Amino acid sequence: MSIAAISDVAVPRAPAAFIWHYTKGNFRWHLMGMAMIVFVGTSLETYQTFALGHLVAAVSTHSPTTAWFLTLVSMWLLGTLLSRSYGVFSSYTFMTMRVRIHDEIFAYLLHHAPRYFLDNSSGILAHKIRLAAGSCTTLIDYIVSNVPRFAVLLALTGYMMAINVPDMLPFFAAFLALFAVVSGWLAQILRRYAKLASESAAKQSARIVDTVTNWDSILSFARNTHERDTLLPFSEDEASTHVKLRIVATIMRVALHVMGVCFLGWFLWLALQDTATGAVNLAVFTTLISLSFLVSSHVNTLGDSLFAVFETYGNLSSALETILAEHEITDKPNARPLAVTGGAITLKDVCFNYPDGTPVFENLNLYIAAGEKVGLVGASGAGKSTFVKLIRRHFPIQSGQIAIDGHDIADVTWESLHHAMAEVPQNPGLFHRSVRENIIYGKPSATDAEMIAAAKLAHCHEFIEGRAKAYDAIVGERGMKLSGGEKQRVAIARAFLKGAPILILDEATSSLDSEAEHLIQDALLNLMKGRTVIAIAHRLSTLMGMDRIVVLQDGRIIEQGAHADLLAKRGVYAQMWQRQVGGFM
Numbered sequence: 001m002s003i004a005a006i007s008d009v010a011v012p013r014a015p016a017a018f019i020w021h022y023t024k025g026n027f028r029w030h031l032m033g034m035a036m037i038v039f040v041g042t043s044l045e046t047y048q049t050f051a052l053g054h055l056v057a058a059v060s061t062h063s064p065t066t067a068w069f070l071t072l073v074s075m076w077l078l079g080t081l082l083s084r085s086y087g088v089f090s091s092y093t094f095m096t097m098r099v100r101i102h103d104e105i106f107a108y109l110l111h112h113a114p115r116y117f118l119d120n121s122s123g124i125l126a127h128k129i130r131l132a133a134g135s136c137t138t139l140i141d142y143i144v145s146n147v148p149r150f151a152v153l154l155a156l157t158g159y160m161m162a163i164n165v166p167d168m169l170p171f172f173a174a175f176l177a178l179f180a181v182v183s184g185w186l187a188q189i190l191r192r193y194a195k196l197a198s199e200s201a202a203k204q205s206a207r208i209v210d211t212v213t214n215w216d217s218i219l220s221f222a223r224n225t226h227e228r229d230t231l232l233p234f235s236e237d238e239a240s241t242h243v244k245l246r247i248v249a250t251i252m253r254v255a256l257h258v259m260g261v262c263f264l265g266w267f268l269w270l271a272l273q274d275t276a277t278g279a280v281n282l283a284v285f286t287t288l289i290s291l292s293f294l295v296s297s298h299v300n301t302l303g304d305s306l307f308a309v310f311e312t313y314g315n316l317s318s319a320l321e322t323i324l325a326e327h328e329i330t331d332k333p334n335a336r337p338l339a340v341t342g343g344a345i346t347l348k349d350v351c352f353n354y355p356d357g358t359p360v361f362e363n364l365n366l367y368i369a370a371g372e373k374v375g376l377v378g379a380s381g382a383g384k385s386t387f388v389k390l391i392r393r394h395f396p397i398q399s400g401q402i403a404i405d406g407h408d409i410a411d412v413t414w415e416s417l418h419h420a421m422a423e424v425p426q427n428p429g430l431f432h433r434s435v436r437e438n439i440i441y442g443k444p445s446a447t448d449a450e451m452i453a454a455a456k457l458a459h460c461h462e463f464i465e466g467r468a469k470a471y472d473a474i475v476g477e478r479g480m481k482l483s484g485g486e487k488q489r490v491a492i493a494r495a496f497l498k499g500a501p502i503l504i505l506d507e508a509t510s511s512l513d514s515e516a517e518h519l520i521q522d523a524l525l526n527l528m529k530g531r532t533v534i535a536i537a538h539r540l541s542t543l544m545g546m547d548r549i550v551v552l553q554d555g556r557i558i559e560q561g562a563h564a565d566l567l568a569k570r571g572v573y574a575q576m577w578q579r580q581v582g583g584f585m
Contacts, residue, residue, distance in 0.1 A: 011104055012416055013324045015317045019139055022097055030141065034086060035148045041082040041153040043293070044075045086145070094137040098395045102131040105323050111414075114394045115326035115355075120322065123209025124202045128319040131198070135316035142309055157291050165288065168270055175263050182259065186252040187310050193248050195313025197241040202318070204234040245311065292321045329396060329414060335368075337416035341405050342370025343501040343532035345391060350400035352390060360386050361555045363400070370405070373533040375543035377576065378552035387552070388504055391534070393417055404502070422500035426507035428491035430479030434446040435464050438473040438479075438490055442498030450497065458493035459525050460486065503528060506537040540577055549573065 012018045031105050106129060117125075117141045154176065211227050248259045265552060268289060275285040345368040352361045362385050370375050376384045389395055393409050400521040410419055419427060422442065430438050439455060440446045446454075451471070455461040463486055479487045495503065505524070525545070537543050544563045551566070551573050559571050566573040 009221055010302040011108060011324060013320055015313060015320060018316070019136055019143075022101065022136060023143075024141055026100075027093060027097055030089070031144050031302045034093065034144050037086045037089065038148040039152055041079055041086070042149040043156070043435045044079050044082075045153075066341055076144050089143060094141060095426045097137050097140070098133045101136055105129055105132055109323055111327055112325070114389070115328060116325070121206035121210060123206035124322065127202055127205045127211075128322050131202075131315050132319035132323060135312045135319065138312050139316065140310065142305065142312075146305070146464050153295060157295055160288065160291060165271070165274060168267070171266070175259075179256070179259055183252075183256060186248075186255060190245070190248050190252055190310040191314050191317075193241070193245040193316050194311040196314075196316040197238070197245045197311070198315040200234075200238040200241040204231070204238045207231055207234045249311075263295075264292055287299070316502055327392060332411060332412050335411060335413045338404060338407055338412040338420055340408070340420045340501045343420075344368065344370040344405050345502070345532060345534075346406075347390075347400075348401045348403070350390065350402060352395065353398055354387070359555065363392075364555070364557070366550065366557065368532060368534070371530060373528055373545070373547045375535045375537060375546040376552060377537065377540060377543065377549060377573065382552040383555040384552055385506065388423075388506065388534060388536065392421060392423075392504075405570045420500055421502045421504060422495040423490070423504040423506065424495050428479065428487045430475050430482070430487055430490065432474065433469075434469075434472050434474055435490065438475060439471075439493045439497060442494040442496075446497055451493075454493045454496035457496050457526060458489045460489035460493055462491075484534055492523060492527065496523075501531055503531045503533045505533065505537075507537060507539075520523060522557075540573075540580055551576075 012021050043409055098430060109125065109129065158169060158172065208231065211231065271285055271288050271292070345366075347364055348364045350361050350364040351359075352364075353359050356423055376387060378384055390397060393402075393411070393414060396410075403433070404417075404420065417528075431441070436451065439451050455464060464470055464473070473481075475481050475487075475490070479490070482490065533546075535543060535546060541551055546561055547562070549563060551555055551571075553572065559566055559569065559573050561569070567577060568574075
């Protein structure tokens with residue numbers, strides 16, 4: 001059985017095993033209690049046919065009917081009470097179960113490699129997390145509420161037949177076997193269509209999320225009509241797959257319903273024949289007919305519900321296939337947390353290719369001393385951003401070694417590697433939350449004093465205090481309520497607060513105007529003190545104070561040295577500098 005594991009949580013990927021995982025876990029006693037309620041309720045429901053038969057017989061013979069009448073009414077009331085009890089019990093159980101499912105598969109999702117998030121829409125992922133939890137609890141609810149019911153109903157029906165009309169029992173067993181085979185065959189067909197319908201619905205949902213997220217671009221380019229037109233094929237595909245699903249489901253329902261009617265008609269005819277010949281009395285006849293109607297009713301209900309069950313099963317299968325895909329990057333079984341003593345970084349004979357086989361680095365060697373400040377420059381596509389991603393272990397390398405303070409990063413836990421680094425990216429990732437929550441993200445336990453100190457060092461305290469709700473102001477989705485420079489400074493404040501020994505600056509001043517850049521230069525200098533720094537920049541003037549500048553070209557280091565030394569060499573870096581100074585960029 002395929003298992004998706006994260007820390008101490010092991011979640012099966014197969015839908016049936018996934019359902020069993022939550023059925024046998026901490027909720028098993030809840031589910032057993034619910035099954036017992038169904039068992040007792042169905043027993044009462046079935047016994048009502050026996051009581052009704054005796055009530056009819058008493059009426060026909062002018063015998064006392066009070067006892068049987070009171071028995072029927074009592075069972076009706078008790079059945080209603082049990083039904084309502086099941087509703088309350090199941091509501092608590094399944095909502096609690098959903099919380100646990102959300103928590104475990106969300107934890108697994110967050111440990112996927114960056115490539116996974118690049119390949120999957122955020123809208124689809126969010127949709128499928130909720131879909132997995134909802135589908136799982138729906139299916140467990142169906143199993144708990146129906147398996148005991150059918151077990152009791154069929155057992156008591158078979159018992160009544162064995163006692164009163166044993167000649168009918170083989171035919172009843174044959175009907176059940178035929179019903180199981182036909183419904184199983186139709187269900188497999190239905191499952192395939194259900195999975196296709198789920199995929200088409202997820203794609204449409206993802207398209208809508210992608211469109212809404214980029215509303216500003218839509219307005220800027222006046223592309224409302226275009227977006228409607230591009231969404232239409234996704235909507236039509238969803239409609240088409242769901243129509244096919246409904247057609248298959250209707251065929252299934254009709255087939256099972258015809259089987260139920262045929263069984264009921266045949267059973268009724270035989271019961272009438274036996275009653276006419278005196279083989280059974282009126283009480284037994286009434287009981288058997290009531291039971292046959294009860295069985296037929298449940299068979300028809302089963303035919304209707306199986307459609308929903310296998311549609312839900314298809315949804316669960318699709319969701320687990322996406323969310324619980326194999327992790328591309330995993331910790332080794334004996335991986336230990338990274339202990340950074342200085343922050344020295346070593347790349348030795350590193351080879352890395354893109355998934356399509358395109359080479360990026362071949363036998364790359366570089367040593368960055370603890371506390372050294374290194375700038376990376378080069379044309380777009382030279383490998384600067386990939387260099388940083390490899391140090392953060394975002395992608396597995398084909399060969400070679402990357403080490404921090406002598407520890408191979410492939411041998412340490414991924415989370416501890418992330419703890420050792422703080423990054424100020426070109427496009428800061430801000431949450432649709434308050435300024436406070438975004439800044440203390442680097443240190444959730446930070447006090448207000450620590451947060452404000454970090455904000456002041458990043459020169460963002462002033463503009464934050466100038467807003468109506470100050471640090472409690474919501475920054476908007478992806479920080480859209482802030483200017484580019486404001487977002488950058490919030491990201492720098494977050495890096496201050498994290499205090500990691502290794503600092504990565506990826507065009508950290510690219511979104512700042514001249515005045516903001518002037519304010520923040522001293523903040524960045526303070527932030528870099530005592531830390532190993534890797535800074536990527538196209539604006540070479542921001543790297544003049546680096547201890548060393550490394551020039552990349554086509555994945556190779558072609559020059560490295562201090563700013564003045566590289567200018568003196570009159571090589572590639574000097575040409576880049578001259579073009580920028582001369583105003584060509």
